[in-house]
Amino acid sequence: MSPTVAVVGASLAGLSAARALREQSYEGRIVVIGDEPHAPYDRPPLSKGFLAGTASLDDIALGAPDDEDLGLEWRLGTTAVGLDHVSRSVLLDDGTEIQADGVVLATGARARRLPGDQDLDGVHVLRSLDDAISLRADLVAAGRLVVIGAGFIGAEVASTARALGLEVTVVETQPVPLAGPLGTDMGAVCAELHGDHGTRLLTGTGVAGLVGTSRVEAVELTDGTRLPADVVVVGIGAIPNIDWLARSGVALGNGVLTDACGATNIPGVVAVGDCAAAWSAAAERHVRIEHWTSALEQPATAVATLLGTGGPAPTPVPYFWSDQYGARIQFAGSRRGGDVARVVEGSCADRSFLVVYERDGHPVAVLGMNQPRLFTRWRRQLRSAVPTPP
Amino acid sequence: MIPVCPTTALPPGEAIRVEADEPIAVFNVDGEFYAIDDTCTHQDASLADGWLDGCTVECPLHASCFDLRTGKVSGPPAKTPVRTHRVVVQDGMVHVQVEPAADGLA
Numbered sequence A: 001m002s003p004t005v006a007v008v009g010a011s012l013a014g015l016s017a018a019r020a021l022r023e024q025s026y027e028g029r030i031v032v033i034g035d036e037p038h039a040p041y042d043r044p045p046l047s048k049g050f051l052a053g054t055a056s057l058d059d060i061a062l063g064a065p066d067d068e069d070l071g072l073e074w075r076l077g078t079t080a081v082g083l084d085h086v087s088r089s090v091l092l093d094d095g096t097e098i099q100a101d102g103v104v105l106a107t108g109a110r111a112r113r114l115p116g117d118q119d120l121d122g123v124h125v126l127r128s129l130d131d132a133i134s135l136r137a138d139l140v141a142a143g144r145l146v147v148i149g150a151g152f153i154g155a156e157v158a159s160t161a162r163a164l165g166l167e168v169t170v171v172e173t174q175p176v177p178l179a180g181p182l183g184t185d186m187g188a189v190c191a192e193l194h195g196d197h198g199t200r201l202l203t204g205t206g207v208a209g210l211v212g213t214s215r216v217e218a219v220e221l222t223d224g225t226r227l228p229a230d231v232v233v234v235g236i237g238a239i240p241n242i243d244w245l246a247r248s249g250v251a252l253g254n255g256v257l258t259d260a261c262g263a264t265n266i267p268g269v270v271a272v273g274d275c276a277a278a279w280s281a282a283a284e285r286h287v288r289i290e291h292w293t294s295a296l297e298q299p300a301t302a303v304a305t306l307l308g309t310g311g312p313a314p315t316p317v318p319y320f321w322s323d324q325y326g327a328r329i330q331f332a333g334s335r336r337g338g339d340v341a342r343v344v345e346g347s348c349a350d351r352s353f354l355v356v357y358e359r360d361g362h363p364v365a366v367l368g369m370n371q372p373r374l375f376t377r378w379r380r381q382l383r384s385a386v387p388t389p390p
Numbered sequence B: 001m002i003p004v005c006p007t008t009a010l011p012p013g014e015a016i017r018v019e020a021d022e023p024i025a026v027f028n029v030d031g032e033f034y035a036i037d038d039t040c041t042h043q044d045a046s047l048a049d050g051w052l053d054g055c056t057v058e059c060p061l062h063a064s065c066f067d068l069r070t071g072k073v074s075g076p077p078a079k080t081p082v083r084t085h086r087v088v089v090q091d092g093m094v095h096v097q098v099e100p101a102a103d104g105l106a
C-alpha cells in the first residue's frame, strides 16, 4: 500500500503543506481533513473586502487550477477528534480513522469569546467564512456597532462597518491599542485612524457584560456606561485548536510545541500555522505566530522535516499587514520593549510614513503606513540582515 | 505605442509606473526592459512598488511573485497571471506596446 500523509486542517497552512509535499516529490496518498465544509479560502479578506461585499467567495478561494494535479483526497466538513501516536491514526468525528505514515497538524485557531456571548443574537466573532457571512447579514441591517477589542481584526471590522455607514464604537481594555505588536508610540498613531474616520475609540475601558434578552441591546462597561448596540463584534484574540490532541502524547503548550523546523516530540508528526508554537532561538522560547505569511511559508520546512530531507532551520522575518480606513499598514521584523522607533520617511500626521525600530543602533523591525515601495525595500534588507545559521 | 521615459531615467533594478487604460509597470532587468500590468491580480497593489529579483517581481503587499517574461504567478494569494506587454526602445526612449485586454494568457 502506498504511504499516506494526513494533513489535519484545510486552510492556508494545510493547503500549503499539501502543495509542499508534492513540490518535494512525495508521491503517496495525501488526505486533507477540514472541519469546515468549505474548500480552502483566504481569511484576511473576511474582515475587509468580503465583509464589505466587494470580494466574492470566488475571489477569496485559495485553490488554483493547478491544484487538480495534486491528487488530494479531501475530507471536508469532518473534524479530527483524536490522534493515536502509536498507530499514527487520525480519528474523525464520523467514526472513521485515517491511518497515516506522516501527520501534519494545521488545525489553526479559533476566536476567543466573552463569557455568555453566545446566548444573545447580534453578537459575533470573526474567524471563519460562516462567521463573516452572518456578520455581514447583520451589519447591512444595523445602525450601531460596538467592537470589543481594538486589535487588527477589531480595527478592520470597525473600518469596514464605517464604510457601510454604521455608527461605530471600539472598546479596548489596554490604554493604547496595538501596543503589543507596534509599541506604545506607533500603536497610538495607528489608533488615530479611528478618530480620523468618525469611529469612537474608548481605551483603558473594560467590558462588564452584554445587555439584552434574546438580542443584544447594549454593551455595559466596567465604569457603568452603557453603549447601545444593534451588533457587537468580539475581537479579543484567538486560541489554538489543540484540545483534540490532549490525550495524544503530542507535547502542548500555547500551541503544539515544535522545534524550529516544525517537528513535534512524536516522530512523523509535524505542526504548522496558527496551531503551532515553534521554538525560536532569538526569543529563547516557543512562539506561536498567527501571521498569514507564516502559514504560507512554514509548511515547506515542516514537510521537509517530515520527509527527512530537512536542512537547517530558516530564520524568517515575520511579516503582517492590515488594511484599515483605506490606509495600508505593514510591519516586518521582531520588535520588543526598549526598541527605539524612528521615522525615516514621511510623517505620522500625514498618515504616510516609514518607521524603523532600532536596538543598539541596528534596525530590527520596520513599520510602514501607505509606503509599500519603501517598506518592501526595508523588509528585504531585514531579511538579508538576519544571519543564517551555519 | 506609449512613450514611457528616456532609457537613462530607468536604470537597472528600477521600475516605473505608466498611466494607461490599465496602468503598466516597466522594469529594467540588467539592461533588458519588461512591461506587465501594474496592478496585482490579487488586490490593489502597484507591482512597480514591488521587489525585483532576477526576472520576477514580488508584490509589495502579500508577496505573490510574477514572472516578467510570461506574467505567470508563482504562488498564493494571487491566482491569475498579469498581462505582459512589448517594450520597444527607439532613439533612447522606452515605449510600450499595450496588449489588448483579452490576450489569452490565462
Ligand code: FES
Residues within 6 Å of the ligand: B040, B041, B042, B043, B044, B045, B059, B060, B061, B062, B063, B064, B076, B077, B078
Ligand atoms: S495584492 Fe499582490 S499579492 Fe496581494
